[in-house]
Structure formats: structure tokens, C-alpha cells
Amino acid sequence: MIRLHHCHQTRSMRTLWLLHELEVDFELVLYPFDETLRGDAYRMLNPLGRVPALEIEGEVMTETGAIAEYLCETFPEAGLGRPPGDLDRMDWLVWVHFAETISQHTAALTQQHVALFDDSMRSPTVMKLEARRLAKCYDVIEARLSTPVENRDYLLTSGFSAADIGVGQAVYMARHFVTLDTHPELAKWYARITDRDEFRKALPPEDEGNRLYAQDFYPPWDSPRG
Numbered sequence: 001m002i003r004l005h006h007c008h009q010t011r012s013m014r015t016l017w018l019l020h021e022l023e024v025d026f027e028l029v030l031y032p033f034d035e036t037l038r039g040d041a042y043r044m045l046n047p048l049g050r051v052p053a054l055e056i057e058g059e060v061m062t063e064t065g066a067i068a069e070y071l072c073e074t075f076p077e078a079g080l081g082r083p084p085g086d087l088d089r090m091d092w093l094v095w096v097h098f099a100e101t102i103s104q105h106t107a108a109l110t111q112q113h114v115a116l117f118d119d120s121m122r123s124p125t126v127m128k129l130e131a132r133r134l135a136k137c138y139d140v141i142e143a144r145l146s147t148p149v150e151n152r153d154y155l156l157t158s159g160f161s162a163a164d165i166g167v168g169q170a171v172y173m174a175r176h177f178v179t180l181d182t183h184p185e186l187a188k189w190y191a192r193i194t195d196r197d198e199f200r201k202a203l204p205p206e207d208e209g210n211r212l213y214a215q216d217f218y219p220p221w222d223s224p225r226g
Helices: 012-022 064-074 089-115 124-145 162-174 184-193 197-202
Strands: 002-006 027-030 053-056 059-061
Touching: 002 012, 012 064, 012 162, 012 197, 053 064, 059 064, 064 089, 064 162, 089 124, 089 162, 124 162, 124 184, 162 184
Parallel strands: 002 027
Antiparallel strands: 002 053, 053 059
16 A cells, blocks of 8 residues: 655655656545644654655655655666666666755745745845755756767656656746746756656646645745835
């Protein structure tokens, strides 16, 4: 039995997309953005009160990078992992976990733009700093995708993998704060991987109001509003 505990437009979307790509049976438990995650029942699964929590084989996993590694090892026939000894194994591990590097800066911007309820609590300095850090993450991906390797359609030379899923989902979140306009190779790669049916299955339904982001893009913020 596999059960994923999930909120729309959060890190758990990374695991949801991967499960769809693996084509395995799983149960999805969807949570609203309220106090439910901080209740005693959910904290039995994840004491931090965050998603994801993945129940699998009687155990619970909560870190998306570890979840990706475990799922790819458990279902190797999908070809989304790179096992020890594979030429792309080292790069695969680096990129799977680079997703979290991107996400930490997106999380800081989400807190500043979305979570803080009073303008006096927001910091234009933090917003600008974290946006620049996200842009530097984009630079790293752009450089990778610009490497003159034949058929460089994905992060790994050997093709699409869980690395593209993890980083792709992180970029999906990051695009709410920093556009891809100045990173053409990144933009083409992002369009390519998000054209997959499995990615679309991981998106919030169009009629679903319980989203993390009320806007598609949050512009730079300089001073308290009106």
C-alpha cells in the first residue's frame, strides 16, 4: 500500500508527479491549507506538520529527495533512477537533491509574499535577496542544459529521470517569483517536461480553490502597499 499525503502546489507535488510517472497504484490524501496538518492525527505521520508524508510498506517517509531515491529503487523498471555503477548515478543524485536547493529559496519568497498577513512583517530586502538566489539556481540549470552534448533534452545525458521531475517541480514553484525570460534553455526544457501527461495529473484541478498561490506571478515588492 502506498498513500501520499499532499497539499496542492507544495513539495509533495514532486512526489505526486513521480508516482504518476512510475505508474504504480497509490492513494492520495489531500489536505487544505488550514490547521489540519498541525493536528495530532497528522503529526503522528510527520511531526513537523508538513507535506509530504508517504506511507509505504508500513513505514512513513517525509523528505522528497529520500522518497525519490527509495521509489526509484523500489520500481527500477520505470527507468527513472540511476543505480550504483551507472555512468549518470552521481549526476542523478546531485540533481535530485538540487531540487531542494531551489525550493528553500522559493519557500522564503512564499513566506514573504503569501504567508505573512501584514505588510509591516514583509522585507523587501529578503525578497530581493531570495529572488537573486533563485536566479542563480536558474543559472546553474541553464549552464547544464547549454552543455554541448548530443541530444541534451534533459538534465542527464541518458535521458528523462526523477532528476527532471524534482528540479522541474521546484522550477514550477519558483516561477511564481522569478520568470524564465532570461534563461532560454531552461525555458525550453521546462516546456518539454511539463508537456507530459503525468505532470498535468499532479497539478491542482482547474476548479480547485484550495491552492497555495492565488496569483500566477508575484512581482517584486518594494514598500508597504497603500
